[in-house]
Amino acid sequence: MHYTRDNMAGLLRGHDINPTHQRIEIAHALFSRQEHLSADQVMAIVNTRHSETSKATVYNTLKLFLEKGLVREVIVDPSKVFFDPNTTPHHHIYEVDSGKLSDIDAEHVHISGLPPLPDNMVTEGIDLIVRVRRKA
Amino acid sequence: MHYTRDNMAGLLRGHDINPTHQRIEIAHALFSRQEHLSADQVMAIVNTRHSETSKATVYNTLKLFLEKGLVREVIVDPSKVFFDPNTTPHHHIYEVDSGKLSDIDAEHVHISGLPPLPDNMVTEGIDLIVRVRRKA
DNA sequence: TCCGGAAATTAGACAAAGTCCAGATTGCTG
């Protein structure tokens, strides 16, 4: 599957998002790379050639993508949020020195022994983050 | 065990921290409550009566406590870091609507199937966060 | 007790991430 800009329009429509020029560019930045990007990084990518998309739009669009389930939010770094185009169940390895973030497929990971939740609560998601450091 | 200010001095010394007035107050705020507090909250607590401790000192002190292993950092909210006086192995439940954060004892939780790390890497910690929401 | 230096604290300027708003643009639809 190639993540062309044309395909992005379909992807957006499939998630009930009106595919505007800016939204296509932002989706393309995330999906063509298949990487975890911060809002800042998205803005830099989208505006490499000429300045095309404003900061407000980048933030609005990422929030919209989040609501529509097109991307996931990864909170590992106290200073910025990462957006993850991979919405399949998976976990993360975070390299604390470099800030490098990578995926762990959830398929083989098993978590047991969690206490039951109160009746009026539902699990929205389980985030498992393995923080690693380069050996001294 | 009562977390009196006098006991705080001993706790700090035991962690190789010079127990100054401000540090004792900050430690007392965290340990007497046994709760997760943000830097802002710590500052508010410490300065309820009169303004006694500066913002810089609160941040410096929390960072120092972190380095010395007196507290843990919990990164769940994109907008602020929480400091956790409980340094025993445990996980967290985060109520996304209210921002309420509570502990899950790690004793009965078992995580299996994590992929092996590259040789030159060491695990610094595993953060497991269960994000929950009030049922509709 | 007084002195000097090291450690700690401070106010406030600064930086970075993110939010908000009022006005301009875009793209329908009739």
Next chain:
DNA sequence: CAGCAATCTGGACTTTGTCTAATTTCCGGA
């Protein structure tokens, strides 16, 4: 083409956290 809703924009603003240079506190030795 007019009208209208959705979208986008620049820029001011807020919040969390950092940095720095100056002051204060603490303590050991003469």
